[in-house]
Amino acid sequence: MKVGVMALTVLKNLVKGPATIRYPYQPAKVTPVTRGHLVVNINNCIFCGLCRAHCPADAIEVSKPDRTWKLHQFQCVICGCCVSYCPKDCLSIEQTYLPPSPAATIVTVTGPDEPEKNEGQEEGINKKL
Amino acid sequence: MSKQIIVPFGPQHPVLPEPIHLDLVLEDERVVEAIPSIGYVHRGLEKLVEKRDYKDYVFISERICGICSFIHGATYCQAVEQVMGLEIPRRAEFLRAIWSEYSRMHSHLLWLGCFADAMGYENLFMNCWKVREKILDVLERTTGGRVIQGVNRVGGVSRDMDAAEFRRIETEIPGLRADYTELTRIFDEDLTVQTRTKGVGMLSKDMAWELGAVGPVIRGSGHAVDARMTGYGAYDELDFKPVVRTEGDCHARCLVRAGELFTSLDLIENAIDRIPKGDILIPVKGNPSGEYYAQTEQPRGEVIHYVKANGKKNLVRHRVRTPTLANVPPLVHMLAGCELADVPVIVLTIDPCIGCMER
Amino acid sequence: MKQPEQKIETITVSDLIHQVHVYHDDGYRLVQISCAQEGDAFELTYTFDRDLILSHLRIPADQKTSIPSISRIYLASFVYENEIADLFGIPFSGIAVDYKGTFIRTSVPHPFGTPQITTLKKKQEDQHE
Numbered sequence: 001m002k003v004g005v006m007a008l009t010v011l012k013n014l015v016k017g018p019a020t021i022r023y024p025y026q027p028a029k030v031t032p033v034t035r036g037h038l039v040v041n042i043n044n045c046i047f048c049g050l051c052r053a054h055c056p057a058d059a060i061e062v063s064k065p066d067r068t069w070k071l072h073q074f075q076c077v078i079c080g081c082c083v084s085y086c087p088k089d090c091l092s093i094e095q096t097y098l099p100p101s102p103a104a105t106i107v108t109v110t111g112p113d114e115p116e117k118n119e120g121q122e123e124g125i126n127k128k129l
Numbered sequence: 130m131s132k133q134i135i136v137p138f139g140p141q142h143p144v145l146p147e148p149i150h151l152d153l154v155l156e157d158e159r160v161v162e163a164i165p166s167i168g169y170v171h172r173g174l175e176k177l178v179e180k181r182d183y184k185d186y187v188f189i190s191e192r193i194c195g196i197c198s199f200i201h202g203a204t205y206c207q208a209v210e211q212v213m214g215l216e217i218p219r220r221a222e223f224l225r226a227i228w229s230e231y232s233r234m235h236s237h238l239l240w241l242g243c244f245a246d247a248m249g250y251e252n253l254f255m256n257c258w259k260v261r262e263k264i265l266d267v268l269e270r271t272t273g274g275r276v277i278q279g280v281n282r283v284g285g286v287s288r289d290m291d292a293a294e295f296r297r298i299e300t301e302i303p304g305l306r307a308d309y310t311e312l313t314r315i316f317d318e319d320l321t322v323q324t325r326t327k328g329v330g331m332l333s334k335d336m337a338w339e340l341g342a343v344g345p346v347i348r349g350s351g352h353a354v355d356a357r358m359t360g361y362g363a364y365d366e367l368d369f370k371p372v373v374r375t376e377g378d379c380h381a382r383c384l385v386r387a388g389e390l391f392t393s394l395d396l397i398e399n400a401i402d403r404i405p406k407g408d409i410l411i412p413v414k415g416n417p418s419g420e421y422y423a424q425t426e427q428p429r430g431e432v433i434h435y436v437k438a439n440g441k442k443n444l445v446r447h448r449v450r451t452p453t454l455a456n457v458p459p460l461v462h463m464l465a466g467c468e469l470a471d472v473p474v475i476v477l478t479i480d481p482c483i484g485c486m487e488r
Numbered sequence: 489m490k491q492p493e494q495k496i497e498t499i500t501v502s503d504l505i506h507q508v509h510v511y512h513d514d515g516y517r518l519v520q521i522s523c524a525q526e527g528d529a530f531e532l533t534y535t536f537d538r539d540l541i542l543s544h545l546r547i548p549a550d551q552k553t554s555i556p557s558i559s560r561i562y563l564a565s566f567v568y569e570n571e572i573a574d575l576f577g578i579p580f581s582g583i584a585v586d587y588k589g590t591f592i593r594t595s596v597p598h599p600f601g602t603p604q605i606t607t608l609k610k611k612q613e614d615q616h617e
């Protein structure tokens with residue numbers, strides 16, 4: 001039994017301190033490509049619904065007449081599938097993890113009104129939150 | 130004639146990483162037979178394939194299991210690519226091999242830690258996982274995810290590694306090798322580990338073949354069966370040799386997995402030396418039609434992904450035969466005749482990944 | 489790289505035991521048994537391997553005829569046959585360890601073998617069909 005190895009490890013630990021990060025009091029390690037949570041830039045969104053159609057977890061709901069984009073935060077698995085399909089590049093993934101919460105979080109974002117078009121769209125202004 | 134009692138083991142048990150239920154029939158302290166019962170994590174993912182585009186299903190196939198997730202995604206992509214007749218770029222195959230080997234190392238270190246914990250050796254458990262953190266750091270900075278990587282796509286991979294990243298990995302490898310040598314020394318020579326694993330869970334060479342064992346279970350019993358020897362992906366150029374032991378007990382399987390850590394480091398070094406330049410992703414058009422059985426090597430053994438398509442954008446059938454499902458009959462065979470205190474060690478020696486097993 | 493072609497041999501149910509005996513005596517190991525469904529017709533595929541080359545046997549099946557079990561030749565097949573019996577509802581006769589429907593307990597019996605999803609027309613929510 002090698003006593004010397006154990007003694008060396010104990011001394012190293014006494015000097016260096018714990019090997020773990022005391023999260024959430026200290027921030028978590030992140031890298032530039034870490035996938036934390038999904039955010040949307042609603043000003044460029046055209047509400048085409050491609051993100052909704054391709055989401056593997058069914059976490060996004062898009063409503064074109066209401067101009068809303070809804071995300072079920074706890075169902076999202078942050079895979080990045082919607083990011084690759086968005087034609088206007090409005091979706092992106094931030095690096096930080098979200099804190100835990102006691103109830104299901106649904107993020108609803110309402111976009112700006114439709115610019116007036118000549119063909120005549122469906123309902124006009126309908127702001128809902 | 131002693132009385133027989135039935136002791137239920139699991140699904141909640143401190144020693145089990147994932148829920149499986151065993152009914153142990155005991156006579157005094159000796160197990161006479163064991164009856165497994167599964168179904169606690171069944172999510173029906175194979176049915177979901179009929180409702181998702183085959184390109185989006187990659188994300189779901191990666192989430193079948195948390196520990197062996199990269200290789201599930203890579204095997205599914207490989208199966209669909211073979212059905213469609215695509216040749217993916219060589220650089221993508223090398224990148225997949227590098228990430229697969231990192232995934233294998235992280236899985237084996239996780240197992241070594243859980244195995245030490247099952248024997249009550251919690252300090253060794255924490256030290257194994259401390260080494261594992263270094264590997265998860267590499268995975269996170271190259272792909273974005275610690276356990277679920279999300280870089281596999283049908284037609285290649287979606288993220289590249291540049292030369293600076295390769296240099297950084299090469300400088301870290303000698304440090305990892307020193308850590309592995311120390312851990313292997315403890316698992317090989319330590320008296321506690323030896324008394325609890327030598328001679329326990331014997332699986333002879335013939336029974337291992339008869340019962341269809343895969344992975345380190347069959348390689349610990351003397352057969353050199355490893356799906357990487359078929360040379361799929363980039364493995365035909367990486368000089369791979371399987372690690373085989375002949376004793377057939379828990380100690381042999383433990384040392385097979387520890388030996389595979391070193392093999393993975395060699396494969397990564399070879400891959401970084403020989404990786405060609407080129408694209409990493411080819412565009413995929415059209416829908417698959419046909420069927421294929423893709424066979425690759427996960428940390429736990431050989432995994433088969435069967436894909437059947439008929440020209441629509443949803444696949445008709447996706448069937449995953451995971452290595453843990455093939456290792457359940459050897460587990461039942463090994464448990465017959467053992468002591469009750471050896472049950473955790475034997476259950477962990479087949480590396481149960483129940484999340485994969487039940488999809 | 490292109491993998492080698494895989495040979496799949498379709499045989500009848502009565503020929504199954506004899507062919508499996510031939511594979512067993514040649515030293516093959518059982519790899520897996522899988523079931524696929526095309527409409528109302530099921531088909532079972534048995535996969536064997538020696539020297540890492542896979543060969544397959546395929547038999548037609550349905551939910552009324554009972555298939556003879558090969559667990560007397562390959563004991564490991566009881567796992568696969570119980571799983572197929574529970575998920576697809578195809579009966580097997582003579583399995584060495586027969587769980588009689590309790591191997592995988594689901595809230596709906598035989599979830600893969602019977603159509604589970606009924607599509608209603610004109611729904612407001614999203615359908616990913």
